[in-house]
Structures are given as C-alpha cells and as structure tokens.
Amino acid sequence: MKKIVIASILIAGSLFADSSFFGSKKDVAPATDELYLKECGSCHFAYQPGLLPSRSWVKVMDGLDNHFGTDASLDAKDSKSILKYLVDNSAEKFTNYKRSKKINDSVAAAETPIAITKTRYFIQKHRELSAKHIEQKEVKSLANCMACHTKADKGSYNEREINIPNFGKWEDD
Numbered sequence: 001m002k003k004i005v006i007a008s009i010l011i012a013g014s015l016f017a018d019s020s021f022f023g024s025k026k027d028v029a030p031a032t033d034e035l036y037l038k039e040c041g042s043c044h045f046a047y048q049p050g051l052l053p054s055r056s057w058v059k060v061m062d063g064l065d066n067h068f069g070t071d072a073s074l075d076a077k078d079s080k081s082i083l084k085y086l087v088d089n090s091a092e093k094f095t096n097y098k099r100s101k102k103i104n105d106s107v108a109a110a111e112t113p114i115a116i117t118k119t120r121y122f123i124q125k126h127r128e129l130s131a132k133h134i135e136q137k138e139v140k141s142l143a144n145c146m147a148c149h150t151k152a153d154k155g156s157y158n159e160r161e162i163n164i165p166n167f168g169k170w171e172d173d
C-alpha cells in the first residue's frame with residue numbers, strides 16, 4: 001500500500017512538474033521563493049534557479065561582494081537560505097524541464113559559469129541577435145531576459161512569446 005501511494009505521488013508530481021499534462025510543457029520552473037525574489041530580483045530579473053547548475057549558484061553566492069561590478073552582499077542568514085533554495089532547484093535537479101536539461105547538458109563538467117548568458121546553450125540560442133537588438137536602451141544587455149521574453153517571469157521562453165523592443169516578433173529562418 002505504502003509503495004503504491006509513493007508511486008502515485010511520484011507520477012502525479014512529475015506530470016505536474018513538466019505541465020505537459022495540462023498542455024503546456026514549461027521551459028523552467030518559475031522562481032517562487034519570496035526572499036529570493038526580493039533580494040535577487042531588485043537589480044535585475046530574478047533568474048530561475050533551473051537556469052544554472054548548482055555549482056554555479058554556489059559560486060555566484062560566494063562572490064556577492066564583487067558581483068558583476070556591484071556589491072550584492074547579504075547577511076549570513078539570508079545568504080544561506082537563498083543558496084539552499086537555488087541549489088535545491090538548480091538545473092540538474094529539474095531535467096524534466098526542457099531548458100534546464102539543455103542548459104545543464106551544455107555546461108561541461110569542468111566548467112562553472114556564473115552567468116546563464118555564458119553557457120553554451122544560451123550562446124547558441126542567441127547567436128543570431130546582433131548589437132542593434134541588444135545595445136538599445138530598452139534592452140541594454142542579454143542578461144535582461146524580460147526585455148524580449150515576455151513571459152520569462154513565468155518560466156516560459158517559448159519562441160512565439162519573444163517580442164524584441166523596436167523589432168517585434170522573432171522570425172526564425
């Protein structure tokens with residue numbers, strides 16, 4: 001009996017997690033932790049934990065005092081709690097989400113990128129964009145996911161939802 005219950009929980013969990021059961025397979029699990037959203041979503045988009053492997057998050061959280069040219073340090077308690085959230089929800093733990101799997105697979109075991117924009121998968125997916133798309137004031141940086149991916153905050157990066165400021169929909173050819 002116990003086994004059956006556990007098995008059904010696992011099956012229900014995986015159906016729910018990748019959402020294919022409801023007709024829309026999610027790209028990455030949305031970020032939900034309130035402390036994370038507050039502390040790591042104040043200067044930029046709160047990147048979903050499933051966009052980087054856990055060792056990357058460890059390195060990001062280890063270097064907050066010198067974080068991409070700014071000081072993003074937190075007190076020890078908040079830092080520990082956010083690190084746990086990031087590691088527990090990192091890319092290699094959520095390979096049933098297709099982008100998490102692809103990002104994780106694209107990072108070599110010897111690498112520990114501290115930016116999503118430095119992963120092989122990301123670079124390959126954005127290689128057709130040029131300076132005119134990125135350097136305009138509405139975008140500024142490829143790290144500004146929400147500028148183009150209109151549902152990035154929902155964990156959805158579908159091509160059809162892309163809207164590049166001043167250029168519009170992305171026509172892939």
Ligand code: HEC
Nearest residue numbers: 039040042043060068070071072114115116117118141143
């Ligand atoms: C004081 C402002 C500030 C805070 C707070 C902050 N960041 Fe950042 N973060 C930055 C800047 C600036 C960049 C570089 C953005 C760019 O390249 O356009 C950045 C970039 C990043 C990137 C790389 C994005 C990419 O793929 O290029 C990650 C990952 C990141 N931050 C995680 C975090 C996490 C986790 C926290 C919370 C612990 C956090 N940040 C809090 C300023 C901040």
Ligand code: HEC
Nearest residue numbers: 099116125133134141142143144145148157158159170172
């Ligand atoms: C300047 C606009 C722009 C920004 C900023 C941007 N992207 Fe993209 N992204 C695109 C375009 C264009 C594509 C290519 C779609 C295609 O041809 O498959 C893409 C593709 C993707 C894909 C693959 C989608 C698919 O259907 O294959 C993912 C995942 C993704 N981006 C994530 C991100 C994340 C995460 C960020 C922020 C760290 C980001 N993007 C920032 C424009 C952007």
